Amino acid sequence: MLLIFGKDIDRENAIIFDYDERYQIIDYVIPVGEDRRGMTLYSVPEDDFIRTMRAVYGKDEILQNVTATLNGHETLLYIHYENxxxxxxxxxxxxxxxxxxxxxxxxxxxxxxxxxxxxxxxxxxxxxxxxxxxxxxxxxxxxxxxxxxxxxxxxxxxxxxxxxxxxxxxxxxxxxxxxxxxxxxxxxxxxxxxxxxxxxxxxxxxxxxxxxxxxxxx
Structure with missing residues (x-):
């Protein structure tokens, strides 16, 4: 399990990535306003995910986006919208x-x-x-x-x-x-x-x- 935080995000509101090694599936949960939504990615090589995952923070240290290069393709995993x-x-x-x-x-x-x-x-x-x-x-x-x-x-x-x-x-x-x-x-x-x-x-x-x-x- 891997957690991504912003400085002002507690564990309850973190983005949580859960990797299934057997089936190469990533399940993760993202904050959307006051809600939480589940996301799933299939056929994800674990090494690619861990090695290439990149989290970008803004000047206010709020998480802006998360990406990873999966199967040779840059994949957007999360984006934060201002409004x-x-x-x-x-x-x-x-x-x-x-x-x-x-x-x-x-x-x-x-x-x-x-x-x-x-x-x-x-x-x-x-x-x-x-x-x-x-x-x-x-x-x-x-x-x-x-x-x-x-x-x-x-x-x-x-x-x-x-x-x-x-x-x-x-x-x-x-x-x-x-x-x-x-x-x-x-x-x-x-x-x-x-x-x-x-x-x-x-x-x-x-x-x-x-x-x-x-x-x-x-």
Whole structure:
């Protein structure tokens, strides 16, 4: 077990990291306003976690953030927000950066696109946001397979790979913020989806009946 303190934080309000060596799982609890929220990370090498974990304190000696380099990727474990305005600022900054990373992947697509799907999900703890491109050839195959119904607007019928950003950071940023995680998640989703629509769609070669479809799945 590892505890992270700010100078004015007592043990009860510390961030507590509990590492399961057998399953390489880290469970930890973070302060969110007057509440506490549990977080979980999977497939975490213990040496990476202990060796690279970094806690940053502000001038007032309040803990600002905790990061670690896990599997070669800098991972945000905790962030302290000053107020609601700071929350919106950080969420928006991340949303634009994450959408740009996904747009860069979308722009590498060279076939004719029939559908660009955005699928997302949030249950308060698990969060997912990804894109998927359906080709004209795939859509035609779907329509031939299901001639009596139009299933071409269902992303699950396309065999394409997911285009993803940083869902782990998305989860951390949202769950460290006060308020309902689902509302903060939706705030990020709306920004990313609009940004992708504005900057990714013009770069695609599209069919005449192309659609951009954003759906929350369950």
């Amino acid at each position: 609601e305005e700071h929350v919106k600022q950080e969420l928006r900054k991340f949303a634009i950066r994450n959408a740009d990373a996904m747009i860069e992947q979308i722009q590498q697509f060279t076939d004719v696109a029939a559908r660009l799907f955005i699928d997302y999900f949030c249950d308060g703890e698990y969060m997912d946001y990804h894109a998927m491109i359906g080709t004209a050839e795939q859509m035609e195959a779907i329509r031939q397979k299901y001639p009596d119904e139009d299933c071409s607007d269902n992303s699950g019928n396309y065999p394409s790979e997911f285009i993803e950003g940083d869902n782990e950071m998305l989860k951390t940023l949202v769950r460290c913020a006060q308020g309902y995680p689902s509302e903060n998640f939706q705030y990020v989703v709306d920004i990313m989806s609009k940004h992708i629509e504005e900057y990714a769609l013009p770069t695609l070669r599209k069919t005449e009946d192309f659609k951009y479809i954003c759906n929350e799945y369950d």
